[in-house]
Amino acid sequence: MFRTALRNVLAHKARLLMTVLAVLLGVAFVSGTLVFTSTISEAYQKSSQKGFDHVDVAIQPHRQADDKERPGAAPKLTQRMLDQAAKVPGAASATGTVNGFAAIADKNGKLVGEGFGSAGSNYYPGTDGKDARYPLKDGRAPKGTGEIALDAKTADRAGYKVGDTVRISVNGPVLEQKLTGVFTTDDGNVSAGGSLALFDTATAQQLYAKPGEFNEIDVKAAAGTSQDALKTELDKVLPKTAETTTAKQLADDQAKAIAQGMDGMKTAMLAFAGISLFVGIFIIANTFTMLVAQRTKELALLRAVGASRRQVTRSVLIEALVVGTVAGVTGLLAGIGIGAGLRSLLGSTGAEIPAGPLVVSPGTVVASLAVGIVITVLAAWLPGRRAAKIPPVAAMNSVHAVATTRSLVVRNTIGAVLAAAGAALTVATDSKAVMGLGAGLLLIGVFVLTPLLSRPVIAAASPVMRLFGISGKLARQNAVRNPRRTAATASALMIGLTLITGLTVIAGSVQKAIDKMATDAIRADYVVSMASHTPLSPDVAKKISTLPGVKASSPLREAPSRIDGDFQNLTGVDGATIDELTKLDFASGSFADLTAGKAVVDDTTAKNRGWKLGSTVDATFEDGRKGKLTVSGIYKGNALMNGMMVDVTTIAPHESRITDQQVMVKMSSGVSDSTKDSLRKALGDNPAIQIQDKKDISNDIAKMISLLLNMLYGLLAMAVIVAVLGVVNTLAMSVFERSQEIGMLRAIGLDRKGIKRMVRLESLVISLFGGVLGVGLGVFLGWAAGQLIGKSLSTYELVLPWDRMAVFLLLSAVVGVLAALWPARRAARLNMLAAIKAE
Structure with a gap:
């Protein structure tokens, strides 16, 4: 029977070619997805691990889980902590890091980098006057206000050389800086197409934190000291507001985060591969059904000379196994090519991917072969079983060809039940999972009913x-x-x-x-924000409010707080002008009374909290100070405007660093190209700032x-x-x-x-x-x-x-x-x- 099955496969090459292609495409998509995501993930992981070569233990700000007094971010690290870290036993050196957003404009005024990947940090010289993290390729390190250094890739893309003037923006206003140095770096952000600008430490603190504050302190272990031993020594001297993590743990966490980030893409692509395979099942089943029907007399002769039902079924399944194996192997090879092609395609779009080999893991090989073989064998099982059940005499007379009325009634009944159940679940549920199940049942039900x-x-x-x-x-x-x-x-x-x-x-x-x-x-004509969606300097809102032709403007500023003990982001606005810039339906109250100590809230939040017009709530602000807020309006929220709004004067005294998310602007002359141009010029033709109308x-x-x-x-x-x-x-x-x-x-x-x-x-x-x-x-x-x-x-x-x-x-x-x-x-x-x- 095995030889017979192989002979049948070789005898019907042309007929089975389409089936092989159908399975091959699905398998290629599966293996291509696995190869692509594994390759990109490993490249980023190795690139990020290089970034930890100059650190053994990292110190980061930490907030106690039970600390409810200050709802804002954890306090920054201080110069005192840096000095303590440098002196602990086993520490060779300690480096303070300050970082944030820094948009670089090229010589044509266009933004360089990938938005969120446009970073700024500090150059922290060691005892030898050099920062080991950033080896200088040309020039010198920045030494004061008005000087920066750029990574080599950004300098090349933007066409800058040492001595040039570079236009940058960290939170809105344009800063003109002299380029004093160009450096190389293993920073994964730069490898991925971003940019990195370095300031001297004092300037970076002024831009991103406060004098004497750091976002992170990196400690290098002395020879013979392990990372865990150094961490133990640091934990003894540092306060609870600081948290220590070994470089190994940071690398592992980052690798895990990268893998999780790739999971979404992998799942989506595998879902579509699954759809292709699902479609392929119909083709495979159809093909084997027709092949079996065409060989009915041949199979009947096999039965007549002594072959059992199991042997007949097995012969069909062996054919399917051969087809599935061929499709699985060729699909795997094609998938490796697809994975390489996707990486090249991603690179051609401008996204820079860290260099690395193509990764074909054993799991990818096993999954590809398993998918090809299992899908094909399962799809061929029913036709094979159906062929084995035909009596030899009936097969030779072809009386089996017409489906019985009973089988059609059963099929149509099952299809109707599945389709009705699927339609009911799809329409009557509020759950995405149940709706997905209903959609699947509906598709299967309609498929069963398609003959009818x-x-x-x-x-x-x-x-x-x-x-x-x-x-x-x-x-x-x-x-x-x-x-x-x-x-x-x-x-x-x-x-x-x-x-x-x-x-x-x-x-x-x-x-x-x-x-x-x-x-x-929105009634506003324009919304001004950072192109990277990072915080905007309050100077932008002040500048806009003084411009000729501006009828009304208001910042939108987010401030973390606790309201009645629960975390709640407050949105700060200009209470005097916000009504001219928005068009919200109020169930009660209005923006008219939005002054210091007052708040308006969307109807969903009010209902969930049990608030009404005039309700007084307890507020704990970012700095830990407490106060009272009175609900002066309840409006119908939407995806663009919702939450709890207060006047900026309510939250400004409590903010450690004042920043806006965006600024809403209404012009006397309305929306036009000329008004947009005048706003852009007034803000310094800043590529980091976007000015958008509705x-x-x-x-x-x-x-x-x-x-x-x-x-x-x-x-x-x-x-x-x-x-x-x-x-x-x-x-x-x-x-x-x-x-x-x-x-x-x-x-x-x-x-x-x-x-x-x-x-x-x-x-x-x-x-x-x-x-x-x-x-x-x-x-x-x-x-x-x-x-x-x-x-x-x-x-x-x-x-x-x-x-x-x-x-x-x-x-x-x-x-x-x-x-x-x-x-x-x-x-x-x-x-x-x-x-x-x-x-």
Whole structure:
């Protein structure tokens, strides 16, 4: 039986090629994802580990878990702690680090680096006058206000040389600095495409902390002292506001964080690989069902000469095992190429990835082979079992070919129950997990019902098919002759288009909701913020308020606090002008009374806390001081404006370092290119500052949604490609099955063009059937998901992208036409006499 199975595989190379390709694509996606994420993760981990070469124990600020007196950040480390750390037994040296954001403009005024990756820090010279972390490549270290050093990659990209004047910004205002040195670094942030600017320590403290304060203290162990021993000595002398961590632990934590950061990408890509494999299951099952049907008499003869049912089933499974193994191995090799290609593609987009080898772990090899083999064998098991159950005499007479009424009733009943249960769960739940389960059940239910649905849906195309004469009539009859086969072929395309349509509906609806929210909630003409979304200097708000043409402006400032004992971020605004800049519906009260000691709160927070107009609450501010706040207004919150707002004068006395998140501006002349330009020039043509009107805000969000949607389209295209292979496979094998019939049609006068047209129309009808089901299901799932989104996004409303849905249906038609090219040509070239004699 083993030899028979191998002989059958080799005898049907062309038929099984499509099946191998379907499995291969899914496996390649799985292995490519694992190779890509492992390679990137390991490259970043090794790069980050180099950053700990000059530290054995790191000292960082620490807040006690039970410290509720000061809701702000933990106190910074002091010069006294640095001196203590340098003197403990086993310490060779101690380095104080101050860091924050620093945007670098190139010579054309454009931002260098990757936004959040634009960092600033201090150059801390040791006893030899050098900072071992940053070896100087050219020039000297910065020694006072107005001097900086840049990493070599940033200097090259921006075209700067020692002696040039560099425009930078750390929190808004433009600073012009003299470039005194260029250094090299193993900093992972720089390796990833960011930038690093160094100041002398006093200047860095002035910009990022306070004089004498540090964000971190790095201690180097003396020869013969272990990291754990040094940590123990440091713990003896440092206060509870400082926490020590060994460099090994920091490296392990960072490696873990990098791995976790890659998990999201890996999970998403594997999910789409799973979709491709799920679609591939239909093709594999379809292929083996047709192969078994074509070899019914052969299998019956095997049974007649003594083969048992198990042996027949086993022979089919052995074929599947061979196919799965070949597909698994080739898919693994293709996946390694995909992983390398993805890394190169990521690098070509401007993202700089640390150098490192391509990582193909044993787990990737095992997973790829297991996926290919298990998926193929499972998909082939049912056809093999069904073939083994056919009595030899019945098989030779082909009386088994027609499905029994009972089996069809059972199938349709199961499909109806699954579809109804899935639809009910999808519509009636508030849980994403339950909705996902419902969507899966609905897809499976519709798949089970597709043989039943195929006849009425395809029959609806009869008027159009009649236009093509006898070829159209025959194509329609062929499409419904074997409903199960048609259903399995169409379902592969249906799944891909369901997901594509559903995502498109959700994305378009969310975009419109955000547009409406921006229009409804904001009266301001412009919102000014840092391009990196880091804190903005209060000098920006002061500067804007004095500009000619500015009608009203207000900062939005966040301050950590505790309200009635619970953590709550307060948003500081200008109580006198905020009403002119926002458009919020108040259930009670208003912005009119928002003065010192007063607060307005969104309706959800008020309801959860049991607050009403006039309620007085206890507040603990950032510096630990306490006070009272009176609720002077309750408004309807949304995704853009929510939380607890107070006048800036309420929180300013308690802030250790005053910064704004953004500034809202209303101009006397409204929104125009000239007013935006005047604001930009007034703020020093600063590339680190972005000035956005409502349309810009909406467009930014639209770009993110479009980027995400295009990525999803690209990933789902894999499922559609697999579906195309399924249509080609089904048609090619169907042509083989109907060789005698096609020969007869040729003999009675149907020419080669008519045969080609018949096969192409059959493919077109099947593909459009899958497309109609996919688009319909996608709209339903998009609507159902929208009901869930609408509960947290009040402006959400269903938007049907008719143009894109038309494109998706057109895509289905194109799939049908392309998939039929080879099978139609093969059918037309059949020798009619040889075909008539064929069994």
